Amino acid sequence: MALIVQKYGGTSVGSPDRIKNVAKRVARFKGEGHQLVVVVSAMSGETNRLIALAKEVQASPDPRELDVIVSTGEQVTIGLLAMALKELGIEAKSYTGGQVKILTDSAFTKARIQHIDDEAMRADLAAGKVVIVAGFQGVDAQGNITTLGRGGSDTTGVALAAALKADECQIYTDVDGVYTTDPRVVPEARRLKSITFEEMLEMASLGSKVLQIRSVEFAGKYKVKLRVLSSFAEGGEGTLITFEEDEDMEKATISGIAFNRDEARINVVGVPDKPGIAYQILGPVADANVDVDMIIQNVGLEGTTDFSFTVHRNDYQKALGILEGVQSHIGARSVSGDDKICKVSVVGVGMRSHVGVASTMFRTLAEEGINIQMISTSEIKISVVIDEKYLELAVRVLHKAFGLDSES
Numbered sequence: 001m002a003l004i005v006q007k008y009g010g011t012s013v014g015s016p017d018r019i020k021n022v023a024k025r026v027a028r029f030k031g032e033g034h035q036l037v038v039v040v041s042a043m044s045g046e047t048n049r050l051i052a053l054a055k056e057v058q059a060s061p062d063p064r065e066l067d068v069i070v071s072t073g074e075q076v077t078i079g080l081l082a083m084a085l086k087e088l089g090i091e092a093k094s095y096t097g098g099q100v101k102i103l104t105d106s107a108f109t110k111a112r113i114q115h116i117d118d119e120a121m122r123a124d125l126a127a128g129k130v131v132i133v134a135g136f137q138g139v140d141a142q143g144n145i146t147t148l149g150r151g152g153s154d155t156t157g158v159a160l161a162a163a164l165k166a167d168e169c170q171i172y173t174d175v176d177g178v179y180t181t182d183p184r185v186v187p188e189a190r191r192l193k194s195i196t197f198e199e200m201l202e203m204a205s206l207g208s209k210v211l212q213i214r215s216v217e218f219a220g221k222y223k224v225k226l227r228v229l230s231s232f233a234e235g236g237e238g239t240l241i242t243f244e245e246d247e248d249m250e251k252a253t254i255s256g257i258a259f260n261r262d263e264a265r266i267n268v269v270g271v272p273d274k275p276g277i278a279y280q281i282l283g284p285v286a287d288a289n290v291d292v293d294m295i296i297q298n299v300g301l302e303g304t305t306d307f308s309f310t311v312h313r314n315d316y317q318k319a320l321g322i323l324e325g326v327q328s329h330i331g332a333r334s335v336s337g338d339d340k341i342c343k344v345s346v347v348g349v350g351m352r353s354h355v356g357v358a359s360t361m362f363r364t365l366a367e368e369g370i371n372i373q374m375i376s377t378s379e380i381k382i383s384v385v386i387d388e389k390y391l392e393l394a395v396r397v398l399h400k401a402f403g404l405d406s407e408s
Contacts, residue, residue: 002167003125004029007039007135007157011174012231013077014044022172022231023084026130030090035125037164039135039157040081042073047150063108067137067147071097074134074153081132092130095120097137097145102156104138104146111138111146113155113218116163133160151212158215162222169224170238171211176230177239178203178210180404181257185395188405192255194240199255199347200226202381206258206345216241253357254348254402257395263293263343264316265373265385266309268323270333273305280330281307284322290315294343294376294385304333308374310385313339341373342391345383346398358382364401370394 006026013019022040029036042050050070054061061069078094085092100121104111121131135153138146148155154171161169177191178200195203197220204213210228219226219241229238271277282292295309311319316339323335351357361382365372370393374385386394399405 001033001035003035003037003164005037005039005157005161005164005166005169006172007153007170008041008172008231009153009174010041010044010046012172013040013081016080018231019077019080020084023081023088023090025231026081026085027088027090030130037121037125037131037133037160037166038081039133039153039160040074040077041135041153042070042077046073046076064144067108067145071134071137071145071147074136078132078134085130085132090130091128092132093124094132094134096134097156098139098143100133100160102138102159104140104148106140106142106144106146108144109147110149111140113138113148113159116159118160118163121160121164149214151214154212154215155218158218158222158224158226161224162218167225168227169219170227170229171215172229172231173210174230174232175210175228176233176236177228178241178256180255181395181399182259185259185392186257186399186405189399190404192239193237194242195255196242196349198380199349200241202345202347202378203256203258206260206343206347206381206383253350253354254346254404255350256347257398257402257404258345258347259391259395260343261388261391262313263310263341263385264313264319264337264339265341266311266316266319266323266335266337268307268327268330268332268335270300270304270331271307272331273299273303277305277330278307280326281323282309284326285311285319288318288322290319290322294374294383296374310341310343310374340388341385342388343383343385344391344394344398345381346402347381349380351380351382360401361398364397365394368393368397 008022047070054066054069082092082094101117103115104113124131135156140146179189181189183189201216204211204216226241227238293310298306300306320337327335370386370390372384376383
């Protein structure tokens with residue numbers, strides 16, 4: 001008998017029939033003798049509907065009140081799933097984040113978990129009940145309802161698994177695991193049987209939407225065993241996210257190709273090449289709460305330097321406006337940008353022990369006439385910025401070049 005935490009996303013509980021199907025799946029695990037804690041999201045589209053309602057009343061909704069509103073979506077789902085299980089003869093009890101007591105800080109709409117009280121859940125599990133918990137939400141020290149940000153139900157599931165020292169945390173979604181790349185771009189993409197936490201963290205941060213990055217960070221910190229599975233397919237092992245590199249890891253140089261369309265580049269040309277200039281450029285951008293990703297600095301002409309960096313496309317105009325505003329102050333010859341770029345990355349722990357990954361990547365892109373604008377590396381990944389129009393071509397040729405369309 002194992003203690004398992006299962007998390008079901010919005011599409012998995014998107015209708016009463018789907019909730020009934022989830023109940024049947026949970027009942028099967030219960031019938032095998034397992035203890036189960038089930039975390040659910042709001043029904044598909046419900047959170048967006050609630051946010052739209054709030055904006056009809058207040059153009060920029062008050063964060064505290066917005067959390068009160070959007071947290072109701074999960075409250076509906078936990079009650080419906082508890083009812084569905086009772087209809088199958090399974091004892092179940094639902095909890096909101098506040099009832100469990102998932103204690104968070106007071107950063108409304110993007111709170112972080114500080115502590116979880118597991119006493120009530122353990123008592124229910126010992127009594128043979130299935131525990132159902134609302135994802136995405138908690139409560140602060142003053143008793144205010146808080147939410148964890150979009151995708152926060154994954155984080156709730158992992159956090160509960162950590163608090164309960166569960167044997168496994170299963171994330172059920174609309175795909176049957178983690179793939180070598182997006183199958184919609186490369187039909188030959190394969191489901192990975194396993195992937196390391198390091199690789200999954202890189203994939204999530206680089207654009208893979210299978211798991212929310214905070215949940216992967218949480219799982220890695222607390223050594224929670226994760227598995228990604230499909231809620232629409234019976235059976236299947238999904239993808240296991242592991243801490244240890246198994247014996248086959250040495251054979252696989254690259255595990256996957258990640259990409260992100262939501263990139264924009266800003267160029268600051270001809271600034272004085274002196275200590276502190278990077279801070280003078282990026283300081284105002286950081287003060288505006290804009291995240292910077294890749295950064296390149298090149299020596300310019302006559303004691304100057306050129307500075308390029310990428311931001312999320314939604315922040316492009318804001319960041320560009322900020323730097324145009326300080327252009328004369330920092331002594332830049334020009335400020336320009338491009339919001340028609342993308343980032344493509346190769347990821348794999350095998351890069352630590354294999355040479356030639358960069359040369360293979362760059363040669364493959366060159367053979368297709370794809371120009372590389374920026375390069376960034378870590379121990380287990382290489383990322384390049386290219387023109388957006390070449391994204392799908394780049395992903396396809398790199399996937400083939402690294403043999404990811406083959407089982408061997």
